[in-house]
Amino acid sequence: MESVISVQALDKTYDSGFSALRNVHLDIHKGEIFALLGPNGAGKTTLISIICGIVNPTVGTVKADGYDIVKDYRKARGKIGLVPQELCTDAFESVWATVSFSRGLFGKAPNPAYLEQVLRQLSLWEKKDAKIRELSGGMKRRVMIAKALSHEPDILFLDEPTAGVDVELRRDMWEMVRELRERGVTIILTTHYIEEAEEMADRIGVINKGEIILVEDKSVLMDKLGQKQLHLTLDHPLEEIPSGLNGASLALGEGGHTLIYSYDSHDDNVGVANLLSNLSTQGINVKDLHSTESSLEDIFVNLVKEH
C-alpha cells in the first residue's frame, strides 16, 4: 500500500525536558481514514504539529507524499491541510476573507468558484459575509475546516474535529469526511470520541506516553482484541458459580441473577452449547439471554491500561 505520510524514528523532547514522542514510526496509506487515539497528553497533537511544520522534531524524519517536511517543506506543506484542536479564528474577519487568506497563504491563485463550493458543502455559503465572531461554535468549527480545505490539500489532519460539536453537526462532518475520502483525500483524525473512530476509520493507531503502541486495520483490531459476552438471565439467583461450571470463563452479575460468559467468537468451539447443556443438567433455568461485543472503546481502554 502506498504511504502518503511516513514517520521514521521520530523523537520530540521539549526545552522543559518533557519527552513528548519517543521513536515513533508510522505510515499512513494514501486515501485512507486513519484515526489516532490516545489519552490526554499522549503526544497526538505534538505528532500532528511536527508533520504540519508547527513544531520542530528533535530527531527523526517525516515525509509527506514523498517530500521531506524539513528539506522540501514547501512541497510537503502544500499537500497538507490542518484543522487544529483549538478554535483559532480571526474574529473580526469575514468568512470569505479568512478562507481566501488561507488559500493565498498556501500559494494558490484565487479561485472563487472552488471556495464557493467548499463553503456550500459546509453550509457556510449563507454566512460568507458574516464576521467570524458572530458565528456559533459549530459554525466556527466549519470555518476552520473550510480554511484547511481552501488550498485543495491531498492530506487532511483533523485534530479533535468534533470536540464540543452537537450530534447533528458531528454526523454532517462524518459525512463530509467520507466524501473527501471518496475524492482521494487522505484523512488523519485524532479524537476522544471512540465511536467516531469506530464509525469512520479504516485503520486505528493508538499512542500512549509518546509511543505508538498499536497500528491495525479497524476490523482486524476489533476481531483480534474484541471479546464477546453472553449474558444469561436466570430464573433464580445464584450465590456462587456452581462447582461443575468453574472451568468456563464465567462471572456472576449483580445480585446473582445474571451469569456472564466471555468467549472468543473466532474460536472453533465457543462452548455456548456445552454451557447451556451443563446449566440444564444442574437444574439452572435460563429465562433470557443476549450477547454483547467489545467496543473499540473497551479495546482502547484495555490497551492503554496494559501500557
Place this chain on the structure above:
Amino acid sequence: MNLYAILAIYKFEMARTWRTLMQSIASPVLSTTLYFVVFGTAIGSRMGEIDGVSYGAFIIPGLVMLSLLSESISNASFGIFFPKFSGTIYEVLSAPVSPFEIVAGYVGAAASKSMLLGLLILATARIFVDYQIEHPVWMICFLALTAVTFSLFGFIIGIWADDFQKLQVIPLMVITPLTFLGGAFYSINMLPEPWQSITLFNPVVYLISGFRWAFYGVADVHIAVSFGMTLFFLTLCLTGIWWIFRTGYRIKS
C-alpha cells in the same frame, strides 16, 4: 517565491488598517496636528529661526519621524503578536512560506501603513506651516528606510512580547523618549556639553537629522553618517529576525 502568500498576509494586514481607520490613521494624524498647532503655530511664531529655518518648519521632520517610528513599531508588533495571542499563527507556520515571505508580508504592510501616515501628516502640516523639501528623493528614501527598519524592530518586539503590556513598553518607554531627546524639537547643537556628545548615542538623532537634511539641507550630523547609521539599524534588525527564525524563538518549539 510564494508571492500569493506575501500578498495574502499583506492584504490581510492592510484590511485591519481600513477596519480601524480612526485608530490607525485619524488618531495619529490628529495628535501630530496638535503639535503643529501648539508648537509650530502658537509657540513657534514667537521663536527665532534655527539654522535659517522657521521653528514651525524645523520641527516637521522630527514630528513626522516621531509618528513614523511609533506607528511602524506598533503596526508590526501587533501584526505578529495578535496571531500568536489568538493562536492563528498555526496557519502561517504550517503554510509553505519561508521566513522571508512571512516578514515581507507583515513588515511590508506595517511599513506601508506608517509611510502612508507619514505622508498624510506631511500633507496636514502644510495647512499650518510653510515648508519645502530640497531633496524629495532622499526624503522618500529616509521615510521608507526608517519605516522598514522600525517595522522590522516592531516585528521583533511582537515575537518577544508575551502579553499586551510588553507590546507597549518599548514604544512608550524607549522610543518616544529617544525621539523627544533626539532633536525632534531642537537642534542638538543647542545642547551644552556633555549632553551634546551623550545625545550622539541616541540612534534617533541620526534618523531625524538625515530626514531634516532632506527637507532643508541642514543637519546635526553629516548626511552620510545618518544614512550609514540607518542602514546599520536595518542590518541589526534583519540579523535579529534571521536569528528568530533560525532558532524558532517564541514562535516554534
